[in-house]
Amino acid sequence: MDIIMIPGFWLDGASWAAVVPHLERAGHTCFPLTLPGMDSLATDRSEITLADHIDAVVAEIDAHPVGPVLLVGHSGGGPIAYGAVDARPDRVARVIYVDSGPSGEGAIINDEYPAVNGELPLPDWSVFEDADLVDLDDALRAEFRERAIPTPAHVAQDPLHLSDERRLDVPATVIACEFPSALLQDWITQGHPFARELGQLREVEYRDLPTGHWPQFTRPEDLATTILESVGQE
Numbered sequence: 001m002d003i004i005m006i007p008g009f010w011l012d013g014a015s016w017a018a019v020v021p022h023l024e025r026a027g028h029t030c031f032p033l034t035l036p037g038m039d040s041l042a043t044d045r046s047e048i049t050l051a052d053h054i055d056a057v058v059a060e061i062d063a064h065p066v067g068p069v070l071l072v073g074h075s076g077g078g079p080i081a082y083g084a085v086d087a088r089p090d091r092v093a094r095v096i097y098v099d100s101g102p103s104g105e106g107a108i109i110n111d112e113y114p115a116v117n118g119e120l121p122l123p124d125w126s127v128f129e130d131a132d133l134v135d136l137d138d139a140l141r142a143e144f145r146e147r148a149i150p151t152p153a154h155v156a157q158d159p160l161h162l163s164d165e166r167r168l169d170v171p172a173t174v175i176a177c178e179f180p181s182a183l184l185q186d187w188i189t190q191g192h193p194f195a196r197e198l199g200q201l202r203e204v205e206y207r208d209l210p211t212g213h214w215p216q217f218t219r220p221e222d223l224a225t226t227i228l229e230s231v232g233q234e
Contacts, residue, residue, distance in 0.1 A: 001028050001029075001067070001068075001069070001070050001093065001231065002028070002029050002031060002064045002067070002069045002070070003023060003028050003029065003030045003031065003069070003070045003071075003072060003227075004031045004033065004057065004060050004061065004064075004069050004070070004071050004072070005019075005020075005030060005031065005032040005033060005072045005074075006033055006035070006057060006071065006072065006073040006074065006077035006078075006080055006081050007032070007033070007034075007035070007038075007074055007077050008073075008074040008075025008076045008077045008078075008100070009075060009076045009110070009120065009122075009151040009156065010120075010122045010144075010148040010149060010150065010151055011038070011074075011147070011148070011149070012034040012035075012038045012039065012147070012149060013032035013033050013034040014032070014034075014147070015032075015147070015216055015217075016030070016032040016216055017032075018216060018217070018220035018221075019216050019220045019221075019223055019224045019227075020032060022220070022221055022224030022225070022228075023224050023227065023228065026224075026228050028070075031060060031064075033056065033057065033060060035052075035053045035056050035057075035080075035155075036048050036052045036053060036056055036152075037052075037149075037152045037155075038149045038151075039149075040149070041149060041150075043149075045118065045119050045150065045151075045152040046117060046118025046119060046152070046153070047118070047152075047154070048152040048154060048155065049152070049154040049155065049158055050080070050083070050109070050154060050155045050158035050159075050160065051083075051158070051161075052152075052155075053080050053152075053155050054080055054083035054084055054087065057071070057080060057081065057083075057084035058084050058087045058088055061084060061088045061091050061092070062088070062091075067093075068090075068091055068092055068093035069091060069092060069093065070092075070093055070094055070095075070096065070231060071084065071085065071092055071094075071095040071096065072095075072096045072098060072227060073095065073096070073097055073098065073100055074098040074099065074100060074214075074216065075098070075099055075100050075213060075214075076100070076109045076110060076151070076155070076156065077098075077100065078097040078098070078100025078101055078102065078103075079100070079102065079103040079107065079109050079160055080109075080155075081095050081097070082095065082102035082103060082160075082162075082167065082197075083160055083161075083162070085102075085167045085170050086162045086163060086164050086167040087164070089164055089166035089167050089169065089170055090166070092170050093171070093231075094170070094171045094172065094173060094230065094231065095170060095171075095172050095173075096172070096173045096174075096175060096227055096230055097172065097173065097174045097175065098175045098177070098215065098216070098223065099175065099176065099177040099178055099213050099215065100174075101174055101184075101194075101195065101197070101198045102167075102172070102197045102198055102201065103160050103197055104160070104162070104196055104197035104200075105160065105161065105162045106159045106160065106161070107159065107160050107197070108156070108157055108158070108159055108160070109155070109156050109157075109160070110156045110157075111156060111157045113127075113156065115153035115157075116150075118152065118153050118154075119150035119151065119152055119153055120150055120151045120152075120153055120156055121148075121150045122144075122145060122148040122150070125141060128213070129178075131178040131179060131212065131213075132178055132212050132213040133212050133213075134178065134210075134211055134212035134218070135211045135212050135218035135219065136212050136214060136217065136218055140214075140217050140218065143217070144214070144217065168200055168201055168202055169202055169203075170201075171203040171204075171205075172198075172201050172203065172204045172205075173204070173205050173206075173207060173230040174198070174204060174205075174206050174207070175207050175208075175209050175215070175223070175226050175227075175230075176206060176207070176208050176209070177209050177210065177211050177212065177213060177215050178211075178212055178213050180208055180210075181206035181207070181208050184198070184206065185206065205230065207226050207229065207230065209222055209223060209226050
C-alpha cells in the first residue's frame with residue numbers, strides 16, 4: 001500500500017526517516033511529505049495557509065490513482081490529514097493519527113504558540129509538558145532542534161473547514177503516546193471538545209505506544225510495528 005506520511009509542527013518529511021525502512025520491508029511504499037514552507041529555514045512561509053497544507057496532501061493522494069492510500073498524520077499533521085480525508089473520502093483506506101486526532105469544522109490546530117513574523121519557531125523545551133518529552137533525551141532534543149523548521153502561523157491558527165460527511169466513514173486508528181487511549185475514550189464519553197469529532201467517526205481503533213509526543217524519534221521501530229498492526233500486518 002502507498003503510505004502518505006504527514007509530519008507535525010516544525011518537521012519535514014525527513015523526520016520519518018527512522019520509521020520508513022521498517023514499513024518498506026513489510027512491502028509498503030512510503031511518501032513522507034515536506035509540506036509547503038517547510039523545506040528550508042530561508043523560505044518565506046508567512047502567507048502559507050492551512051488550506052495550502054491540506055491541498056498538498058490532496059495533491060499527493062491524487063498522484064496515486066491506483067488503489068486507496070493510507071494516511072499517517074503526526075500531531076498537528078493529524079488535522080491536516082483529516083482535511084484531506086474530507087476532500088478525498090473515497091481515496092483513503094485508513095487514516096492513522098500518531099498522538100493526534102481529527103478536528104471538527106472551524107477548529108484551530110493550536111493558537112497557543114506565539115507567532116514571530118508569520119511563523120512559529122520551535123519553543124524552549126520548558127514550554128512543553130513533561131509527558132511530551134518522555135524518552136526524548138538530550139541527544140534527540142539536540143537533533144530535533146537542529147532540524148526544526150518554523151511552522152507557518154496560518155497553518156496553526158486558521159480554522160479547519162470540512163464539507164463531506166463521508167469523512168466519518170473512513171476507518172481511523174489513534175496511536176496514543178503521551179497519554180493512554182483509555183483517557184481519550186473517557187473524553188469522548190464526557191463530550192470533551194478535543195475529542196468531539198473523534199467521537200463522530202464510525203470506525204476507530206485505539207493502540208497505545210507509551211512514550212513522549214515524538215515516537216518517530218523515541219520509538220521509531222515500535223511506531224512502524226504499530227502502524228503495520230493497524231493495517232493487519234504483525
